[in-house]
Amino acid sequence: MKNNENKKEFVKEITNIEEDFAQWYTDIVLKAELADYTAVKGFITIKPYGYAIWENIQKYADDKFKERGVKNLSMPVLIPESLLEKEKEHVEGFAPEVAWVTMGGGEELEERLCIRPTSETIFSTMYSKWLSSWRDLPYLYNQWCNVLRWEKETRPFLRSREFLWQEGHTIHETAEEAKEFTLEILEIYADVIENLLAIPVLKGRKTKTEQFAGAEATYTVETLMHDGRALQGGTSHYFGQNFSKPFDIKFQNREGKEEYAYQTSWGISTRLIGAVIMAHGDNRGLKLPPRVAPIQVVIVPVAAHKEGVKEKAEELYKILQEKYRVELDLREQYSPGYKFNDWEMKGVPVRIEIGPRDIEAGKCVVVRRDTLEKIEVNLNELSEKLNEILEEIQKNMYDICVQRVKDKTTIAHNMDEFVNNLNTNQGYVRAMWCGDAECEDKIHEMTGAKSRCIPFEQEHLGDKCVYCGKPTTKMVVWGRQY
Amino acid sequence: MKNNENKKEFVKEITNIEEDFAQWYTDIVLKAELADYTAVKGFITIKPYGYAIWENIQKYADDKFKERGVKNLSMPVLIPESLLEKEKEHVEGFAPEVAWVTMGGGEELEERLCIRPTSETIFSTMYSKWLSSWRDLPYLYNQWCNVLRWEKETRPFLRSREFLWQEGHTIHETAEEAKEFTLEILEIYADVIENLLAIPVLKGRKTKTEQFAGAEATYTVETLMHDGRALQGGTSHYFGQNFSKPFDIKFQNREGKEEYAYQTSWGISTRLIGAVIMAHGDNRGLKLPPRVAPIQVVIVPVAAHKEGVKEKAEELYKILQEKYRVELDLREQYSPGYKFNDWEMKGVPVRIEIGPRDIEAGKCVVVRRDTLEKIEVNLNELSEKLNEILEEIQKNMYDICVQRVKDKTTIAHNMDEFVNNLNTNQGYVRAMWCGDAECEDKIHEMTGAKSRCIPFEQEHLGDKCVYCGKPTTKMVVWGRQY
Numbered sequence: 001m002k003n004n005e006n007k008k009e010f011v012k013e014i015t016n017i018e019e020d021f022a023q024w025y026t027d028i029v030l031k032a033e034l035a036d037y038t039a040v041k042g043f044i045t046i047k048p049y050g051y052a053i054w055e056n057i058q059k060y061a062d063d064k065f066k067e068r069g070v071k072n073l074s075m076p077v078l079i080p081e082s083l084l085e086k087e088k089e090h091v092e093g094f095a096p097e098v099a100w101v102t103m104g105g106g107e108e109l110e111e112r113l114c115i116r117p118t119s120e121t122i123f124s125t126m127y128s129k130w131l132s133s134w135r136d137l138p139y140l141y142n143q144w145c146n147v148l149r150w151e152k153e154t155r156p157f158l159r160s161r162e163f164l165w166q167e168g169h170t171i172h173e174t175a176e177e178a179k180e181f182t183l184e185i186l187e188i189y190a191d192v193i194e195n196l197l198a199i200p201v202l203k204g205r206k207t208k209t210e211q212f213a214g215a216e217a218t219y220t221v222e223t224l225m226h227d228g229r230a231l232q233g234g235t236s237h238y239f240g241q242n243f244s245k246p247f248d249i250k251f252q253n254r255e256g257k258e259e260y261a262y263q264t265s266w267g268i269s270t271r272l273i274g275a276v277i278m279a280h281g282d283n284r285g286l287k288l289p290p291r292v293a294p295i296q297v298v299i300v301p302v303a304a305h306k307e308g309v310k311e312k313a314e315e316l317y318k319i320l321q322e323k324y325r326v327e328l329d330l331r332e333q334y335s336p337g338y339k340f341n342d343w344e345m346k347g348v349p350v351r352i353e354i355g356p357r358d359i360e361a362g363k364c365v366v367v368r369r370d371t372l373e374k375i376e377v378n379l380n381e382l383s384e385k386l387n388e389i390l391e392e393i394q395k396n397m398y399d400i401c402v403q404r405v406k407d408k409t410t411i412a413h414n415m416d417e418f419v420n421n422l423n424t425n426q427g428y429v430r431a432m433w434c435g436d437a438e439c440e441d442k443i444h445e446m447t448g449a450k451s452r453c454i455p456f457e458q459e460h461l462g463d464k465c466v467y468c469g470k471p472t473t474k475m476v477v478w479g480r481q482y
Numbered sequence: 483m484k485n486n487e488n489k490k491e492f493v494k495e496i497t498n499i500e501e502d503f504a505q506w507y508t509d510i511v512l513k514a515e516l517a518d519y520t521a522v523k524g525f526i527t528i529k530p531y532g533y534a535i536w537e538n539i540q541k542y543a544d545d546k547f548k549e550r551g552v553k554n555l556s557m558p559v560l561i562p563e564s565l566l567e568k569e570k571e572h573v574e575g576f577a578p579e580v581a582w583v584t585m586g587g588g589e590e591l592e593e594r595l596c597i598r599p600t601s602e603t604i605f606s607t608m609y610s611k612w613l614s615s616w617r618d619l620p621y622l623y624n625q626w627c628n629v630l631r632w633e634k635e636t637r638p639f640l641r642s643r644e645f646l647w648q649e650g651h652t653i654h655e656t657a658e659e660a661k662e663f664t665l666e667i668l669e670i671y672a673d674v675i676e677n678l679l680a681i682p683v684l685k686g687r688k689t690k691t692e693q694f695a696g697a698e699a700t701y702t703v704e705t706l707m708h709d710g711r712a713l714q715g716g717t718s719h720y721f722g723q724n725f726s727k728p729f730d731i732k733f734q735n736r737e738g739k740e741e742y743a744y745q746t747s748w749g750i751s752t753r754l755i756g757a758v759i760m761a762h763g764d765n766r767g768l769k770l771p772p773r774v775a776p777i778q779v780v781i782v783p784v785a786a787h788k789e790g791v792k793e794k795a796e797e798l799y800k801i802l803q804e805k806y807r808v809e810l811d812l813r814e815q816y817s818p819g820y821k822f823n824d825w826e827m828k829g830v831p832v833r834i835e836i837g838p839r840d841i842e843a844g845k846c847v848v849v850r851r852d853t854l855e856k857i858e859v860n861l862n863e864l865s866e867k868l869n870e871i872l873e874e875i876q877k878n879m880y881d882i883c884v885q886r887v888k889d890k891t892t893i894a895h896n897m898d899e900f901v902n903n904l905n906t907n908q909g910y911v912r913a914m915w916c917g918d919a920e921c922e923d924k925i926h927e928m929t930g931a932k933s934r935c936i937p938f939e940q941e942h943l944g945d946k947c948v949y950c951g952k953p954t955t956k957m958v959v960w961g962r963q964y
Contacts, residue, residue: 046555076526112585162560
């Protein structure tokens with residue numbers, strides 16, 4: 001009775017993950033009801049189920065930020081063109097992909113305003129206005145908001161003209177403090193992605209080519225998806241005085257002298273929902289780590305019309321609600337089999353099946369989404385046992401991703417190996433690099449791979465640049481990316 | 483030692499509340515560090531202290547919405563002009579005050595896009611796409627986001643070109659269910675404003691003139707400020723099928739026939755921060771109700787350089803932190819007197835003063851921001867006692883506002899009384915009205931007052947319209963407004 005005998009009724013078919021990963025991804029986004037396309041080209045709506053994942057990410061990260069003393073605020077969504085232009089590299093990086101407001105209240109504007117693609121310029125302007133003494137520092141501020149980047153090609157969550165994110169912007173008394181803070185935030189990002197989303201990260205510094213427009217240094221946490229492509233999980237930038245000088249963010253230091261502040265910025269976005277989909281999903285659909293899942297446990301009664309079944313399911317629901325995010329599926333228009341498939345598609349970590357014979361035996365069947373294993377559990381032990389099972393699932397999902405990184409990480413001593421490794425394996429290729437941007441460009445041209453980062457954990461793979469052969473000690477991780 | 487002997491040092495002087503209320507308001511906004519003006523005309527930044535108030539409002543309201551089954555999602559910030567135009571009254575109401583995006587990614591757009599002033603049109607488009615059967619209903623969705631309205635005259639929080647809000651949009655199977663839901667949300671708004679913000683509300687229905695563009699009925703919770711002017715706290719709209727018809731939001735009903743859905747929308751915004759300022763503040767600054775205060779208790783050590791004082795203050799801080807939102811003020815550059823004034827300006831409900839003699843006696847002094855009363859409390863009873871005091875403050879602040887409404891509510895049987903009452907008292911004027919929009923306009927011209935609402939609790943004040951004398955049974959509350 002508890003098998004998927006009704007599977008044929010289930011109409012939400014998806015593309016095979018091994019055959020067409022891109023189409024599989026789109027299928028999941030739509031059929032797990034995470035997001036939908038809208039009447040505005042390149043803009044999505046994040047549907048309630050997808051948004052609930054984002055709310056869980058927000059809650060987790062926001063608590064960590066606040067523990068570290070970060071406070072939230074809200075800055076204007078529009079930035080005057082003249083402000084955007086104040087930092088040269090920054091405007092070159094962002095101006096081509098912004099949306100411009102030229103009319104307001106029925107009149108043409110004197111100066112056009114762009115919708116923020118990121119808010120360094122507007123934070124810097126306010127910081128310049130507010131800051132006076134070293135005693136005021138540091139400013140550790142953040143905002144959760146929407147930003148726009150007018151991308152040509154878009155994909156839900158991964159590359160959308162509008163996305164939601166948090167952008168933290170801090171200023172400090174010393175370069176050391178600012179740099180240290182940049183790395184502390186990177187640790188929080190690693191924590192979010194590893195412990196909440198069950199995806200291992202590779203930490204390191206971006207090469208100059210890949211660095212944020214206007215930054216001195218960009219640090220990153222990189223992740224690897226099911227298909228072996230990399231996805232940047234979050235970045236944390238150290239600006240030095242690159243913004244504080246053109247924006248005049250000065251303070252009186254401990255010696256009574258004027259000094260420019262040292263600045264950082266850092267962000268994670270709704271892209272992380274895309275990472276969860278692509279790191280964990282399979283041919284049955286989405287697979288959500290319990291800690292971030294909007295629904296951790298779904299109860300599906302079997303033969304719900306029989307005496308006592310619905311009541312027992314409701315009783316369980318009430319008990320479990322105290323400890324878990326639970327859903328009770330009493331929809332009359334669907335068979336249990338349909339529901340099993342539906343909740344698997346939505347990636348709910350654990351399904352509880354309960355029918356008349358289970359109730360008689362004082363048991364129920366717990367089905368794990370990650371392994372599809374079925375476990376008979378005594379009803380009086382259920383609440384406790386679920387905790388164990390959910391923790392196991394969280395760990396197992398993480399371990400699978402760790403194994404993938406191992407399997408898909410290779411070393412290349414020359415370009416033949418480099419190309420060959422990528423073509424058989426995708427994944428991360430580790431190779432020595434001379435530090436020359438030209439070599440980096442050539443590698444990209446030849447392989448389609450970009451440098452992911454210069455990992456904090458270096459390894460001596462050889463003494464020569466994989467491309468030009470010049471002597472070097474720098475090891476870089478490369479990969480094709482989202 | 484615990485008096486404000488250092489008051490002269492305190493430089494943050496504010497305008498007298500009775501002399502120039504508007505200037506007093508601006509002073510509070512800036513000097514309590516709630517918000518600041520920006521380089522973008524008409525746009526503010528909500529500073530961390532102000533934003534923390536908003537976060538507390540969000541948390542409280544969001545929990546109530548979720549208890550009622552509402553789910554959050556995210557819709558695009560841009561709306562194509564053709565969509566905005568689909569509902570005639572709606573476009574007439576909003577088109578004059580929108581901001582238009584005409585360029586994106588370096589190219590002129592084929593169709594200009596407005597930044598959402600409100601999102602009925604975009605929700606309706608998606609609902610039309612998603613809805614198929616009565617079994618799908620209701621959709622109870624909400625988003626917390628920014629909106630733009632290109633106002634000519636702006637004031638922080640009260641009327642800003644950008645503001646933050648939540649907009650709930652629901653569709654239902656029947657008109658009855660939708661209407662009932664509209665009123666349930668109004669009750670949640672009343673709960674937020676009365677129980678969290680300590681401001682009593684007047685509940686009622688807006689007249690047709692004052693109703694939302696495109697609505698069948700608009701319900702409102704109105705509040706009264708220190709100066710006797712009214713401020714609309716939140717509105718909940720019933721649309722009937724006004725949007726579902728032009729947007730084609732159809733479903734198959736229980737009889738198997740196609741039917742248009744019944745719709746609602748509802749919102750509260752960062753305007754509520756303005757209401758808190760103007761309902762409770764005084765000549766010492768902001769006055770925050772404990773439940774919404776980002777800092778409920780501030781500890782100010784006196785003679786902090788003396789042995790054991792700082793340590794004792796830190797010990798108290800750790801204990802109180804478990805139950806309250808506490809701040810310990812150890813700033814070395816300011817005197818205790820300066821700090822007292824500073825925290826009064828910021829409206830922190832309770833200040834704890836502790837110095838060497840207090841510590842010796844095992845006591846401290848608790849100062850209430852609402853009454854300025856000083857209470858000696860034994861340190862071992864402090865944590866418990868604070869709970870009582872904070873509850874008392876919350877209640878007292880509410881009661882003061884209730885008394886204000888009583889004092890400033892008058893009855894007018896004719897226009898002489900109407901004008902006279904308003905001129906002496908401002909406040910709410912209760913008067914009979916025939917239901918004619920022309921009388922409403924004339925009253926506004928003569929008095930500057932608009933109809934606040936047709937209160938749910940009606941009273942028989944007479945049989946004739948206060949303006950034209952035509953027979954009527956409808957009682958309306960009027961007032962000058964923010």
